[in-house]
């Protein structure tokens with residue numbers, strides 16, 4: 382007889398809670414931050430520009446604009462693309478709500494399109510069918526770190542004169558056909574929230590190869606102010622600036638940028654550690670009947686932000702919610718990424734009841750669980766997670 386589940390009063394697999402994601406900050410990172418704190422510039426100064434330059438270089442893009450969060454990165458990209466009321470942006474319902482919220486901030490409408498059953502990413506064929514005169518942008522997400530169908534989306538956007546805005550909040554460590562995310566779409570948005578693959582506390586970045594977008598992103602980050610007046614008024618106009626349009630204060634501090642520099646320099650090391658965890662998961666979890674591990678396309682290097690398991694309903698006596706509770710009781714910090722965006726009450730109130738329209742999203746979303754994956758996990762953490770998954774699936778197995 383197998384061990385009694387913790388949820389039924391048995392002993393949990395581990396004593397302490399293991400979260401699904403977590404940051405790692407070194408003494409070197411703290412030293413970089415301290416140097417900024419002791420300097421004259423703590424915001425929009427030299428360290429911020431250094432972080433932007435190194436990030437652009439790392440991603441293989443021409444320009445990088447650091448901002449206050451992944452959400453503000455997306456918002457500014459939508460604005461720089463010219464999105465406004467009357468426009469539509471095609472995006473995935475299988476994401477964090479920030480992706481489509483940022484479309485709504487501009488007055489435009491997010492139009493959802495279903496995902497591929499294999500990668501869980503926006504299906505380019507289905508998305509293409511929704512393009513019409515109002516469509517201004519396509520906004521795919523690199524779900525869990527698996528790059529979206531970049532070539533297909535880029536071709537589609539070129540053919541129809543649309544802006545390709547990539548939500549790469551999961552995929553800073555990924556590669557697509559050997560190239561990093563950043564220079565492959567019109568604008569690429571990153572997040573540095575602590576659960577992401579690198580962190581600045583809160584923070585984000587937009588990268589682009591397009592100088593016009595770059596100038597607009599800089600201006601919109603800073604209230605819509607530019608200093609072109611300086612050029613017009615010559616040397617007397619040192620004090621002069623103009624607010625050209627309604628922008629925001631979405632600036633990142635040099636304090637955060639210093640942390641970002643430290644993290645960026647260790648990102649490859651973080652990635653290798655995550656890959657090591659994934660290799661063990663692949664080996665130990667791929668043989669469990671009724672449980673599917675993530676698919677990885679041959680032409681990508683997966684960014685491994687999340688590691689998900691898909692539980693086939695036909696193999697278990699209970700639903701995903703019960704499996705979630707059982708694993709949490711074992712102190713394994715499983716999570717659900719994501720509740721489909723169109724299920725949120727705000728979206729239902731604003732756009733009507735869209736449930737039943739995106740069947741692949743709904744099926745995957747009802748069967749998926751994220752298990753812990755971060756670059757600070759110990760071998761014991763990995764073994765505990767595997768043991769708990771086996772314990773719980775064995776217990777509830779019907780065949």
Ligand SMILES: *Cc1c(COP(=O)(O)O)cnc(C)c1O
Nearest residue numbers: 450451452477479550572573574
């Ligand atoms: C985290 C995340 C965001 C938002 O980033 P924040 O930095 O938290 O604002 C947007 N899209 C996706 C897919 C994310 O995972």
